[in-house]
Amino acid sequence: MIYRAGAFRKETSMATTENKAKGFPAQSQTHQPGLQKLMDPQPLVKGEWYKGSGKLKGKVALITGGDSGIGRSVAIFFAREGADVAINYLDEHEDAKDVQQDIKEEGRRCLLLPGDISESHVCKETVERTVQEFGKLDILVNNAAFQSEQSELEKLQDEQLEKTFRTNIFSFFYMSREALKHLPDNTGVIINTASITAYRGSDHLLDYASTKGAIVSFTRSLSSAVVDRGIRVNAVAPGP
Numbered sequence: 001m002i003y004r005a006g007a008f009r010k011e012t013s014m015a016t017t018e019n020k021a022k023g024f025p026a027q028s029q030t031h032q033p034g035l036q037k038l039m040d041p042q043p044l045v046k047g048e049w050y051k052g053s054g055k056l057k058g059k060v061a062l063i064t065g066g067d068s069g070i071g072r073s074v075a076i077f078f079a080r081e082g083a084d085v086a087i088n089y090l091d092e093h094e095d096a097k098d099v100q101q102d103i104k105e106e107g108r109r110c111l112l113l114p115g116d117i118s119e120s121h122v123c124k125e126t127v128e129r130t131v132q133e134f135g136k137l138d139i140l141v142n143n144a145a146f147q148s149e150q151s152e153l154e155k156l157q158d159e160q161l162e163k164t165f166r167t168n169i170f171s172f173f174y175m176s177r178e179a180l181k182h183l184p185d186n187t188g189v190i191i192n193t194a195s196i197t198a199y200r201g202s203d204h205l206l207d208y209a210s211t212k213g214a215i216v217s218f219t220r221s222l223s224s225a226v227v228d229r230g231i232r233v234n235a236v237a238p239g240p
Contacts, residue, residue: 047073047076047077050077050080051080052077052080052081052082052106053081054081054082055081055082056078056081056082056083056139057081057082057083058082059078059082059083059084059138059139060083060084060085060086060130060134060135060136060137060138060139061075061078061083061084061085061086061138061139061140061141062085062086062087062088062126062127062130062137062139062140062141062175062179063075063078063085063086063087063088063141063143064087064088064089064117064126064141064142064143064144064171064175065088065089065143065144065145065193066085066086066087066088066089066096066099066141066143067087067089067092067095067096067099068089068092068095068099070143070193070238071087071141071143071144071193072087072095072099072102074141074143075087075099075102075103075110076099076102076103076106078139079102079103079106079107079108079110080106082108083108083138083139084108084109084110084111084134085103085108085109085110085111086110086111086112086113086126086129086130086133086134087099087100087110087111087112087113088113088114088115088117088126088144089112089113089114089144090114090115090116090144091114093112093114096112096114097112100112109134111129111130111133111134113126113129113130117144117167117171117174117175118163118166118167118170118171120170120174123171123174123175123177123178124174124178126175126178127175127178127179127181127182128178131182136182136184137179137182137183138183138184138187138188138189139188139189139190139191140175140176140179140183140189140190140191141190141191141192141193142171142172142175142176142190142191142192142193142215143192143193144167144171145167145168145193145208145211146163146164146167146168146208147164147205147208148160148164148208149204149205150204150205150206150207151204153206156206156207160207161207164207164208164211165207165210165211168208168211168212168214168215169211169214169215169218172192172215172218173218176190176222180226180231183231185229185230185231186229186230186231187230188229188230188231188232189231189232189233189234190222190231190232190233190234191233191234191235191236192215192218192219192233192234192235192236193215193235193236193238194212194215194216194219194235194236194237195208195209195212195215195237195238195239196237196238196239196240197209197212197213197239198212198213198215198216198237199216199237212237215235216235216237219233219234219235
């Protein structure tokens with residue numbers, strides 16, 4: 001299973017077996033990153049049962065990997081709580097436009113910011129464009145990630161190793177560094193998406209699990225570094 005900027009691509013026999021066991025059809029997408037709109041069934045990201053109560057009224061949030069999956073759901077829920085939202089994604093334009101429409105239906109504004117955040121200049125431009133559009137930045141959600149299975153360490157190539165680390169942890173440094181120039185003291189927030197693999201490991205996701213462990217350490221360290229400014233830094237660790 002490959003996860004990039006919030007989108008899923010299911011190719012492995014394990015994923016196929018899991019889908020069959022759950023009564024889902026086998027999933028296969030040749031393009032990477034994958035598109036959420038091609039998944040069957042569609043992930044439940046809107047949560048119509050949840051009613052917003054203005055918790056984020058007047059706030060501006062920037063979410064990486066906001067086109068699908070966890071990032072998409074966060075974007076919609078933040079909008080439902082009153083936030084204007086900017087979402088970064090790689091090149092899944094159809095998914096991103098669907099999210100933008102979902103956020104408009106919540107009565108909030110949405111800025112689409114495609115780009116590869118494994119590059120520091122893209123992170124800088126992404127933050128700057130968000131601030132230019134909305135006039136400020138209150139919340140950063142570092143969520144985008146790359147994942148590719150390898151059954152043995154000997155099969156893990158340098159190119160994949162670098163891509164995983166540049167996307168999954170370098171981007172968190174880049175985005176946070178730029179966001180801290182704009183996040184307000186006492187109310188600014190950074191939220192990082194880690195993973196259950198940071199704690200239990202993964203024999204077939206050695207590089208991915210390692211970056212998620214790094215995210216946990218990064219979160220703890222950054223929270224200490226900015227506590228004097230009153231900026232809150234937390235991580236969530238999703239798992240199946």
